[in-house]
Each structure stands twice: as C-alpha cells, then as structure tokens.
Amino acid sequence: xxxxxxxxSQLLDDQETTLYSLVELQKECTIQGQSIANPLVQEHMxxxxxxxxxxxxxxxxxxxxxxxxxxxxxxxxxxxxxxxxSLHAFVMNLYGVFENxxxxxxxxxxxxxxxxxxxxxxxxxxxxxxxxxxxxxDYLASEVITNWQRDYLKNYxxxxxxxxxxxxxxxxxxxxxxxxxxxxxxAKLDSLRAGDLIRFEEICVEQDALGVASLMxxxxxTEGGEPKPxxxxxxxxxxxxxxxxxxxxxxxxxxxxx
Numbered sequence: 178x179x180x181x182x183x184x185x186s187q188l189l190d191d192q193e194t195t196l197y198s199l200v201e202l203q204k205e206c207t208i209q210g211q212s213i214a215n216p217l218v219q220e221h222m223x224x225x226x227x228x229x230x231x232x233x234x235x236x237x238x239x240x241x242x243x244x245x246x247x248x249x250x251x252x253x254x255x256x257x258x259x260x261x262x263s264l265h266a267f268v269m270n271l272y273g274v275f276e277n278x279x280x281x282x283x284x285x286x287x288x289x290x291x292x293x294x295x296x297x298x299x300x301x302x303x304x305x306x307x308x309x310x311x312x313x314x315d316y317l318a319s320e321v322i323t324n325w326q327r328d329y330l331k332n333y334x335x336x337x338x339x340x341x342x343x344x345x346x347x348x349x350x351x352x353x354x355x356x357x358x359x360x361x362x363x364a365k366l367d368s369l370r371a372g373d374l375i376r377f378e379e380i381c382v383e384q385d386a387l388g389v390a391s392l393m394x395x396x397x398x399t400e401g402g403e404p405k406p407x408x409x410x411x412x413x414x415x416x417x418x419x420x421x422x423x424x425x426x427x428x429x430x431x432x433x434x435x
Contacts, residue, residue: 178349179392180246180410188246188410192237195414198421199234203227205428210281217284225277226424229270233420236267237413246410248390251348264343264394264409271416272334275300278427282309286434301326310433312426325419329407336396343396345409348388358387 180188210222244252244260252260279300283292288308297304306314316322337343350358361380368376393406 179249179389185246188414189241191414192241195417195421196234196237199230199237199417202421202424202428203230203234206230206424209428209431213285215284218281221277221281221284226274226281229274229277230420230424232266232270233274233417236263236270237417239263240267240409240413244390244409246392251385251388251390253385254347257345257347260409261343261345261394264345264413265337267413267416268333268337268343271420272330274420275423278424278431279305282427282431282434285431301331308435310430310435312430313423314435316423316426322419322423333396341396343394345394346391349391350388354387358384 206227207223210219210227213219213222240260240263243256243263251257276299279298279302282288283298283305286308288298291308292298292304294304299305301317306317309317317326333343361384365377365380365384368374368380392408392410394409394412395406
C-alpha cells in the first residue's frame, strides 16, 4: 500500500526543510570545531561529524530522487540496489556522527584519565553519560531516545556491519502474484539450464511487472522472531531530525561537563 497524495506532499515538504537543517548543522559543526585549537577535536568535528552530516544529507537526497514517495511500480533492480547503497551509508553515518561528537567531547575535556578504556567512549556509553552536561544527559536518557538507540540505531547498524545488510524488498505481492512470481523463478532456472537466454530475459520482464513497490526496509527475516519492517521515507527524515535536534543541543552545551 502506497502513501496517499497528502502524505507524499507532506514528505516532500518535510524533506526540504530537513535537508536545510542538516546543511545549517554542518556549518555550525564546522565553525565550532575550527574554534578549538586541539587538533583531535577539530578532526572529529570537521572530518568526522561534519563529513557524516554531509553524507546523511546527500543520502536522503539520493533516496528521494531514486525512489520518490509517489512511486507505485517496483523499481528496476539496479535502481533498487542504488537506493539500498544510500540506505546503508545513511545508517552507518547516522550511528557514526554520535560517536564523533562523543570523541570531540572526550578530547575537548581531556577525559583520558577519567575514561581510560577507549572502548567506553561513546555518546550512549554508560561510562560517559555521567560526565555529559545535564541537558545532553537528560535528552539521551529520555524514553523515546533510549528506545530509538536500542531498538533501531544499534540494532540496524550492528546488523548492517556484522550480520544481515539492510534490505528493501523488490515488491509487494498479492497471494496470487506471489505464487506466479515463484513459478516464474523456477521457469527462469529452467531457461538458464536450457541456455535459452531470450526466454530468461522475457521472464525477468514479466516478473518486474508484478506487484507494487515496497516502501519498507528491514534486515533479518528470522532474528528476534517476526521481522519488523520500517517505512523508508519517513524513517530517514525522522532520523535526520534526531541528528539535528541532538546536534543543536550538543553544540550549545559541549563546552560544559558535569
């Protein structure tokens, strides 16, 4: 089932304002990073967080350009692969920008003697939370952000990095279409075995005409029970807004420590 025309319009408006917010956040991250003499702080702010925010912005643009929310027909295989590439880059840099901000804070406040194990440096790390300014600590401890970080950010990033890459199904099928698609899959194998590449291509075209575009993404079909797919277009905007919301708070308070 696709988005309604009203939802499509809202998503496109929301995308425009979100991309603008990411541009402004990157600018401020660069300005504040350059104002600190410590080269390690500069590196994590400019070449870490700043570069990741730029990638987040560009991947959202790519996803919406390649896979407009108004899409109804299944995407060509290569186009869908390009959307998944952007989704993978988005999730990895979404996770990473919080890590860069944590390292920038760590070096700005010379926390080497406070957190001696580098593996415990992280914006969501229990070792680091008590040192953060109250505003940031309270934000990260909120139920919404705690659930988002545990159930989505870490879960999907870890799956992408270590287990099953994020996946957008090629199409949604009715039961009849699903059965037909499976039958044609067997016919494709038969045509390959017979060396009939013309028939193979014909079946591929027939398969591509079945179903409607899937607007969801997920990783494993088997881990943790039933798969829990997420709507692609609103999710990347929601995640981007979280980066902007936290990043704005971080840049307003990272000179403080508890």
